[in-house]
Amino acid sequence: MGWGNIFRRRVKVFSLAVLIYLDYKALQKRDKFMKSKEKSEMLWKRAHERNAQRVRNLMIQSEGLWVKLGQYLSTRADVLPSAYISLLKQLQDSLPPRPLQEVCHTIERELRKSMKELFLDFDENSLATASIAQVHRATLIDGRKVVVKVQHEDIKRIILEDLKDAKSIVDWIAWAEPQYNFNPMIDEWCKEAPKELDFNHEAENTRTVSKNLGCTNKYDSDKPINQVDVLIPEVIQSTEKVLILEYMDGIRLNDLESLEACGVNKQKVVEEITRAYAHQIYVDGFFNGDPHPGNFLVSKEPPHHPVLLDFGLTKKISSSMKQSLAKMFLASAEGDHVALLSSFAEMGLKLRLDLPEQAMDVTSVFFRASTPANEAAEFVKSLDERRTRNMKVLQEKMNLSQKEVKRFNPIDAFPGDMVIFSRVVNLLRGLSSTLDVRIVYQDIMRPFAESVLQEKIARGPSSSEQWIYDTPVHSDVEAKLRQILVELGNKDKILGIQVCAYKDGEVIIDTAAGVLGRYDPRPVQPDSLFPVFSVTKGIAAGMLHWLVDNGKLNLDESIANIWPEFGTNGKNLIKVHHVLNHTAGLQNALANLREEHPLLMTDWDECLKRIAMSAPETEPGQVQLYHYLSFGWLCGGIIEKQLFDLSTLKASYTLEFHQVWNLVLQR
Incomplete structure (x- = not known):
């Protein structure tokens, strides 16, 4: 391909990008003044249809990298409009084939033999034609049935030029719409994509993944729980531009009618594919980065x-990156903010500000269960709402204007290894949406992620000499306590713990042991911070008793007399002492908070x-049930309503109690 053709190709790509951008921006502005919802939906549908057609036509004409991009987009039925999916899925394996003469010439040049010397039979019609190569069935001289993958002429130069164009378009998008900065992704793609152009590299990858997954051409029902049952063709021969593989007869994963006719359980198939990728990522640290439907039978x-x-x-x-990815996944599944941020730091993902809730929200969305295609529109809407909510938090925290917040990127550094990993997870999600099945990734991937951290998670004292943090023993009592903690740790009764005790003003126990979290192997130290609840009961x-001792409160007084709003829904008989001895009957008063919004x-x-x-x-005073969550607010409400001015309490209480407990009260 000459430079003139490359220039014309580049002009086509950039012209289309600008045309589609302006089309959607104009419709976006017009939509603000649209009163009819039905008319608005119709206009957006037409815009998607015409732009999807434009994109598909350009990709077929241009081939190369743009076909690979189309293949990726065609799997994202969970986020893209159906018009794009229905048109772009044609790119998965049905591009126009290259001339047979070109194919045979490449084979003979690469293998240094004539077609007659190599094959008893060679099918002139290609099985599939993709962005880089096309595949033909054949029979070797020794009678083995094979497929021959042949690279397109001059595709290497085209791909490398397309990467430059894609990089320029991404830079332009990041300038025009700063909230859509895909530079880390395109940078990683520029690094990894050229490797696809050497089929010797692909042959070695195929052998490695097959060995890692324990693949054979036979079904084995007795494999261990973290093994997978998938098939991978055997590599017969390879050169830079020709790859010969064992022939495996099967149905294309995007051939839904044939799958249905053969009675294939799509749910089971996609679950097994997901397990295979979980094994590759978390167990092997070596995974295929292109799981679109055309790459499965x-x-x-x-x-x-x-x-x-x-x-x-x-x-x-790397092993450390593998562990960080596993830790991130498990922290998201457990809702462990500390472990999540720790995994970010370990993998090199740096945030410009501290937003643990938003980080957890984004990660939870990333590892969410897949969305069937018929729910895609509703899900995209919910994603927009989440994004708007998170942007509002960011705006308030950084004190930014609406224009400034759009251009603010909260990510300071994004590790390149995360790019292909993210691509794989998104492609798998798109795959399940295309086949209209729901995959719960946290259930399927969890055993594989946990297996990576087996040497680090929740290990007891028997396997860790530093399980009890190395600090001086202050007393015989502390020595006995540590023995008990070791026994409990070996029985998996303790994950992490701190114990401190004073006697007559002297420290007699100051012990820390265990780890910070099930998926956070950092040791608990004497100054490690933990969220605390019941220790403040x-x-x-004590604050209520202090009020009683100072004549400011009566234990037999009805709470409704102090706190009028409290005397509703049968609570008018509850007295102060009912709260203190956990007989108020309000043990579950705030139980739904954690599910609603923690x-x-x-x-x-x-x-x-x-x-x-x-x-x-229950009737007040009749049944004693631990008020595990409501106790603090019950006591605090009484104190606040009784005193009206909490500053008086803070001053008096601190003065008296600080002398005894060395305690500073803060609210």
């Missing part, structure tokens, strides 16, 4: 095993309102 005979194809784009990650109760627990006034609106489950 399903064996025609029961039990209909997935056949994995095309290992040109394969990523190898004693302080809250952060509501930080809203003092909202929690007091909910306490006031609650109803007792």
